[in-house]
Amino acid sequence: xxxxxxxxxxxxxxxIDGLLADAYDFDKRKLxxxxxxxxxxxxxxxxxxxxLLGLPFSEEDGGFGAGGVExxxxxxxxxxxxxxxxxxxxxxxxxxxxxxxxxxxxKAAHLPGIIDGSxxxxxxxxxKQSRYDLFDVATSAKKxxxxxxxxxxxxxxxxxxxxxxxxxxxxxxGGQRDKSGIGVFIVPAGAKGVTRKGYPxxxxxxxxxxxFTGVEVxxxxxxxxxxxxxxxxxxxxxxxxxxxxxxxVGLMDESLKTTVEHIKTRKQFGVAIGSFQSxxxxxxxxxxxxxQARSMSMFATMxxxxxxxxxxATSIAAAKVQIGKSGKFVGQQSIQLHGGIGMTMEAxxxxxxxxxxxIETTFGDTDYHMRRVSEAGGLI
Amino acid sequence: MDLAFTKEEQAFREEVRQFFRDxxxxxxxxxxxxxxxxxxxxxxxxxxxxxxxxxxxxHWPEEYGGTGWSSVQHYIFNEELQAYPAPQPLAFGVxxxxxxxxxxxxxxxxxxxxxxxxxxxxxxxxxxxxxGSGSDLASLKTKAERRGDKWIINGQKTWTTLAQHADMxxxxxxxxxxxxxxxxxxxIVFSMKSKGVTVRPIQTIDGGREVNEVFFDDVEVxxxxxxxxxxxxxxxxxxxxxNERTGIARVGVSKERIRRIKELAAxxxxxxxxxxxxxxxxxxxxxxEVELKALELTQLRVxxxxxxxxxxxxxxxxxxxxxxxxxxxxTTTELLMEVIGPFAAxxxxxxxxxxxxxxxxxxxxxxxxFNNRKVSIYGGSNEIQRxxxxxxxxxx
Numbered sequence: 001x002x003x004x005x006x007x008x009x010x011x012x013x014x015x016i017d018g019l020l021a022d023a024y025d026f027d028k029r030k031l032x033x034x035x036x037x038x039x040x041x042x043x044x045x046x047x048x049x050x051x052l053l054g055l056p057f058s059e060e061d062g063g064f065g066a067g068g069v070e071x072x073x074x075x076x077x078x079x080x081x082x083x084x085x086x087x088x089x090x091x092x093x094x095x096x097x098x099x100x101x102x103x104x105x106x107k108a109a110h111l112p113g114i115i116d117g118s119x120x121x122x123x124x125x126x127x128k129q130s131r132y133d134l135f136d137v138a139t140s141a142k143k144x145x146x147x148x149x150x151x152x153x154x155x156x157x158x159x160x161x162x163x164x165x166x167x168x169x170x171x172x173x174g175g176q177r178d179k180s181g182i183g184v185f186i187v188p189a190g191a192k193g194v195t196r197k198g199y200p201x202x203x204x205x206x207x208x209x210x211x212f213t214g215v216e217v218x219x220x221x222x223x224x225x226x227x228x229x230x231x232x233x234x235x236x237x238x239x240x241x242x243x244x245x246x247x248x249v250g251l252m253d254e255s256l257k258t259t260v261e262h263i264k265t266r267k268q269f270g271v272a273i274g275s276f277q278s279x280x281x282x283x284x285x286x287x288x289x290x291x292q293a294r295s296m297s298m299f300a301t302m303x304x305x306x307x308x309x310x311x312x313a314t315s316i317a318a319a320k321v322q323i324g325k326s327g328k329f330v331g332q333q334s335i336q337l338h339g340g341i342g343m344t345m346e347a348x349x350x351x352x353x354x355x356x357x358x359i360e361t362t363f364g365d366t367d368y369h370m371r372r373v374s375e376a377g378g379l380i
Numbered sequence: 381m382d383l384a385f386t387k388e389e390q391a392f393r394e395e396v397r398q399f400f401r402d403x404x405x406x407x408x409x410x411x412x413x414x415x416x417x418x419x420x421x422x423x424x425x426x427x428x429x430x431x432x433x434x435x436x437x438x439h440w441p442e443e444y445g446g447t448g449w450s451s452v453q454h455y456i457f458n459e460e461l462q463a464y465p466a467p468q469p470l471a472f473g474v475x476x477x478x479x480x481x482x483x484x485x486x487x488x489x490x491x492x493x494x495x496x497x498x499x500x501x502x503x504x505x506x507x508x509x510x511x512g513s514g515s516d517l518a519s520l521k522t523k524a525e526r527r528g529d530k531w532i533i534n535g536q537k538t539w540t541t542l543a544q545h546a547d548m549x550x551x552x553x554x555x556x557x558x559x560x561x562x563x564x565x566x567x568i569v570f571s572m573k574s575k576g577v578t579v580r581p582i583q584t585i586d587g588g589r590e591v592n593e594v595f596f597d598d599v600e601v602x603x604x605x606x607x608x609x610x611x612x613x614x615x616x617x618x619x620x621x622x623n624e625r626t627g628i629a630r631v632g633v634s635k636e637r638i639r640r641i642k643e644l645a646a647x648x649x650x651x652x653x654x655x656x657x658x659x660x661x662x663x664x665x666x667x668x669e670v671e672l673k674a675l676e677l678t679q680l681r682v683x684x685x686x687x688x689x690x691x692x693x694x695x696x697x698x699x700x701x702x703x704x705x706x707x708x709x710x711t712t713t714e715l716l717m718e719v720i721g722p723f724a725a726x727x728x729x730x731x732x733x734x735x736x737x738x739x740x741x742x743x744x745x746x747x748x749x750f751n752n753r754k755v756s757i758y759g760g761s762n763e764i765q766r767x768x769x770x771x772x773x774x775x776x
Contacts, residue, residue, distance in 0.1 A: 001389075001452055002382045003684045069381050260774050280770035287769050288700050295677035296670075302383040318670045374666040379673050380638045 003298065005069070012066075013073045015050060020081040026348040032084055037162040038206040039084040048117030053091055057099060061111050068239075068301045072246040076297075079250025082351055084205060086120050086159035092243045094121030094167050096236035097184060101224035106186065110165065122163035122189075124154035124210055125233070132364040134169075134233050135179045139212065141170035141226070146219040148172070148226075150185060150193075150212045160208030161198025163189050168212070169233060172226045183226035184233060191215050203355040238316050241363050242304055245297040245323045248359050252290045252327060255334040255352045259283065262338055262349075279337060286330050293326035314376040317369040323359070324366030331356040383680075385452070392453055396460045403429050404466040412465040413640065415748035417588055420503070420545045423467050427500045430469065437474050437498045444482050444490070445498050451687035455680070462632025472541070473497040473504040477550040479623050480567065480616050484608035493548075493569070505572070507537040507551030507594065508617065515764050517552075518561045518614060522596065524553035524568055526603065531568060533576075533599040539758075543579045543592040546572045556611050567613035570601040584754075586747035587727070621760065628698060628759065629679045629705035634672050637712040641665065645719045655719050664718075668711045675704045696772040699765040706755040706762060713749040720745055 005013065023043055032040035047053050055070050057063025064070075071092065078087060095114055098107055113119030130136035139152025150170050160166070166187045174181030187194065193215035198208040224232045260283055263274035273279055300319035306312040331353040335342040342349050360366060373379065385393070408422050430436045439454055440446030449457070461468055469475070478497045481489055496502045513520040522535025533553060543549070549572050556564030572579070576599035581589045608616055645656035645665075655661055682697050717724050724746040756762045770776040 001385055001680060001684060003681050004381070004688070256774075260776065264776065274776045277767070280774075280776050281763065281766040283774055283776060284699075284766035284769035287773060288703055291678055291697065291700050292671070292674040292704065295681060296674045298381060298681075299383070299673065299677050302381060315673075318673055321667070321670045322674050370663055370666050370670075373670065374662050378638075378642070378666055379669045380635055380642075 005073070009069055009073060012070055013077070016052060016074055016077040017080075019046060019050060020077055020083065024081040024083060026082070026351075029082060029084065033204055038200060038204070039086065039162075043083075044085050044117050044120075047085065047087070048115065053087075053117055054115035056091065056095060057111055057115060061099075061107050062115050063111070068242065068304045071239075071243055072297065072301045075243045075246035076250035076253075079247035079252075079355075080254045082204075082251070082254075082348070082355060086122070086162070088240060088243055088247075089123060089159035089163065090114055090119075090121045092240050093123040093236060094165070096239050097123075097167050097223050097232065100235055101184065101229075101232045103220075103223075105220065106223065110186070113164070119164045120159055120162060121165050121167060122157050122160040122208075124157045124160060124166050124168045124187075125237075126155045126157070127153065128155060129176075132368045133177070134237060135182060135230055136177050137169050137171045137182050138176045139168070139170040141172050141183050141185060143172070144216065147221070148183075148185065148217050148219075150187065150215040150217065153209065153211045155209045156201070156207045157210050158201075158205065158207050160210050161196055161206050165189060166194070166210070167223070169229065170212075179230055180228055182229045182233065184223040184229040185217055186221045186223060187212070187215060187217055191217070201358060203358040204351060205358075234313070237363050238313065239304065241316055241320050242297075242300045244359050244362060245293075245300050245319050248323045248327045248356060249290070249294050249297045251352050251356050251359075252286075252293060252330040255330050255349060255356070256283070256286050256290055258349055258352070259286070259334045259337045262341075266339075282333055282337060286333050289326040289329045293323050293330075296322040310376060314373055314379065317364070317372040317376075318379055320364060320369040321366050321373060324369070327356040327360055328366075385456075389452055389456060393456045393460060396457055397464075399433065399435075400460065400464045400466055403433070404464060409464065409466060412467065413636075415744040415751075417590075418467060423470070424500050424503075426467055427469060431499050436469060436500075437478060439475075440478060440494075440498075441482065444478075444494050451683045455683045458627050459632040459635075462630060463636045465633065465636050468627070470500060470503065472506050472550075473500065473502070475623060475627075476506060476620050477504050477548075477569065480550070480607060480620050483619065484567075484612075484616055488604075489607065502547040503542070503545045504548045504550065505540050505543045505546035505594075507540065507549045509539045510536060511538050515761055517617070518565070520552055520554060520565065522551065522553050523557070524551075524555050524566060524601070526555070529603045531601040531603060531605070533568070533570075533596045533601055535596050537594045537596075538582075538591075540579075540592045540594045541590055543572065543594050544581065544589065548572060549577075549594070550607075552613050552617055555613075559611065562614040564611055565613040565617070566610050567607045567616045568601060569605050569607060570599065574599050574601065576600070584751065586751040588747065588751060590751075622698075629675055629701035630709055631672065631676045631679055631705070634705070634708050634712050637709075637716070638665070638669060638672065641712065641715050641719060644716070648719055648721075650721065661715075661718060664711075665715055668708060668715065671704065671711075672708050675701070675708060678704070696768060699760075699768045699773075702759065702765050703756075703762050709755050710752050713745075713752040716745045717749045724749075 051064055052074060054063040055066040059065050098110055127138055141148040141150050166189055168185045168187050170183055170185055172181055172183045193213040195211045196208045198206060201207050263279055264272055266273050296319040300316045303312055303315035334349050335353055338349050341347050408426055411418055437445050438447045438449060438457060442448045481493050508517060510520050524531040524533045548569060550569045552565050553568050554564055555566040576597040578595040580593045582591045582593060583589055646654050648655050679701055720742050723742045
């Protein structure tokens with residue numbers, strides 16, 4: 001049992017923390033938001049230069065062969081700095097599909113672009129009716145010759161507006177809520193029949209609603225088994241959930257720090273408001289919530305390696321429950337303790353709150369994961 | 381980062397578990413599961429079994445009878461002990477006064493007291509709280525005046541746990557009334573059989589008698605019963621209170637109780653189905669399990685940190701363990717109440733005499749719920765823990 005980082009991991013942490021401390025203060029972030037697509041190409045290139053975009057990929061694929069702990073370190077740092085760039089969509093999600101399900105040819109075709117920062121990806125999964133059920137897929141992929149024709153609509157696709165390539169879930173067989181008959185497809189964003197409607201999301205990121213009308217793709221666009229892609233989808237989405245847990249811990253950590261700083265300096269009645277016990281106790285409760293969340297983020301990271309699939313899924317769901325609850329508490333109370341200034345777009349704290357709020361509803365909210373843990377018979 | 385225990389640690393867990401299976405008296409275990417009070421004999425019998433094995437004062441330095449276990453081994457031992465369940469060693473002797481004596485006491489005191497603590501030849505109780513001094517402990521008034529080679533002690537202590545069984549007390553007494561309040565306090569130990577000591581029971585809301593008031597009326601105590609230096613008692617008290625760290629989360633206790641909740645909730649029906657299948661009950665239970673898993677991990681982080689950096693100064697993270705640990709313990713007793721619903725009502729007039737076996741498992745559930753309200757009050761109330769986090773961690 002060991003919770004320490006290795007020497008390499010510590011160096012990685014220093015390197016990403018250093019890069020972001022330098023390049024990503026809140027004022028600079030505002031400028032990045034105004035760039036085309038809503039994030040900074042220059043930062044993305046820097047991340048590529050430092051090898052961060054190639055982190056989880058094997059050395060033979062041109063990456064660094066890093067594991068879950070490294071992703072946790074990066075995501076936590078990105079949360080702390082409120083990073084806008086599409087790391088989750090490109091490296092964790094699309095990268096995850098390619099790593100776990102991609103053929104040698106698919107890896108060779110797509111990983112170099114991810115690793116060198118020249119290409120970004122998006123995962124088109126959510127549908128109007130699907131909510132958090134990954135198997136609820138109405139978008140169809142009908143066989144045509146060797147390839148497929150994709151028809152359907154996907155919503156709130158993170159980085160969907162800017163991505164060069166889309167990873168799309170579509171049904172090759174069965175009914176809308178059948179667990180089998182789901183395939184995963186690589187679709188160029190510019191393919192004929194793909195229409196994207198982009199928009200900013202509440203947390204300052206960008207997403208798109210994407211419709212697929214008679215989009216033709218070749219047989220080589222299928223990742224894994226076109227008749228049974230759900231296990232792959234679940235595995236990759238679980239990794240995204242773990243990454244989101246780590247990002248949320250970074251967000252909470254910075255929220256608490258900022259809030260404590262605020263109540264130490266903000267004066268009312270002639271004294272710092274942090275001298276009031278009601279505020280001290282609230283801040284202490286935020287610390288407790290943060291530490292519980294941090295524990296579960298670490299737990300989820302380690303749970304990804306559990307051999308028992310059910311135990312693995314339940315553990316990650318439990319982590320998402322804790323993150324959802326802690327994130328809501330820390331986020332809301334950060335605003336409360338900031339008072340009026342916390343309500344303004346100008347102050348950074350509100351943006352942390354908004355990102356935390358969006359994380360809760362990404363890939364299953366607290367209630368959804370609570371139900372999953374419960375249906376699995378709990379943790380004890 | 382790695383969650384796995386080593387092969388040696390796993391073997392150790394199995395060894396500990398097997399020892400409990402072979403040696404905890406079944407009746408003691410049953411009473412623990414049902415949340416009943418144990419008799420003094422039952423507790424002492426078990427502790428002597430433990431001491432004979434060499435595990436009675438496991439965390440003490442080896443020269444005083446400790447085991448030399450790693451932090452992780454201590455963690456495993458405690459978890460297994462709590463989860464079996466079997467009574468934990470008497471904290472007042474083993475975790476509180478023992479470490480004060482081997483750290484600050486003289487050779488004679490170590491020789492005299494430590495073996496008797498380990499074998500529970502003396503049952504110790506704690507003389508800290510007073511009617512006017514709860515969270516503000518340093519305002520205590522119990523006075524020890526030096527007269528020749530004796531202390532003359534006058535005053536009153538309260539919330540003295542199991543003082544009715546006690547042979548010895550360790551007591552914070554004011555020895556310099558003119559000093560600033562933390563500065564004039566000394567740490568004195570003496571026999572509860574001394575002339576002038578009166579113990580009066582306080583019945584708690586569960587109907588039990590766990591705590592007492594203790595009165596001192598011109599109690600004569602040999603001067604040599606002072607531990608460490610005169611007027612340094614506050615430092616020793618802080619040392620003592622900071623010593624109990626990871627055990628305070630009581631993860632094993634809560635795990636055992638959740639297993640019991642599931643067992644009972646699968647049997648008891650409500651609305652034509654087991655309570656366990658009621659969605660709103662289920663959600664509360666799951667929420668509690670998630671919190672407990674997080675707490676377990678938080679505790680493991682503290683344990684791992686202790687293993688790396690030694691048990692130096694008290695870790696403020698132990699306040700997190702205290703707050704969450706007590707909240708979860710309380711939630712589990714609340715959930716047990718929900719499981720039995722209206723059958724929580726009958727008051728167990730039969731006590732522990734087992735004459736009403738049919739009501740056995742329900743009889744202690746409400747008292748245990750009432751009794752567990754204490755866990756967020758004792759050992760530094762949860763509000764005091766929040767003060768500690770605010771000051772020591774957040775710098776407020």
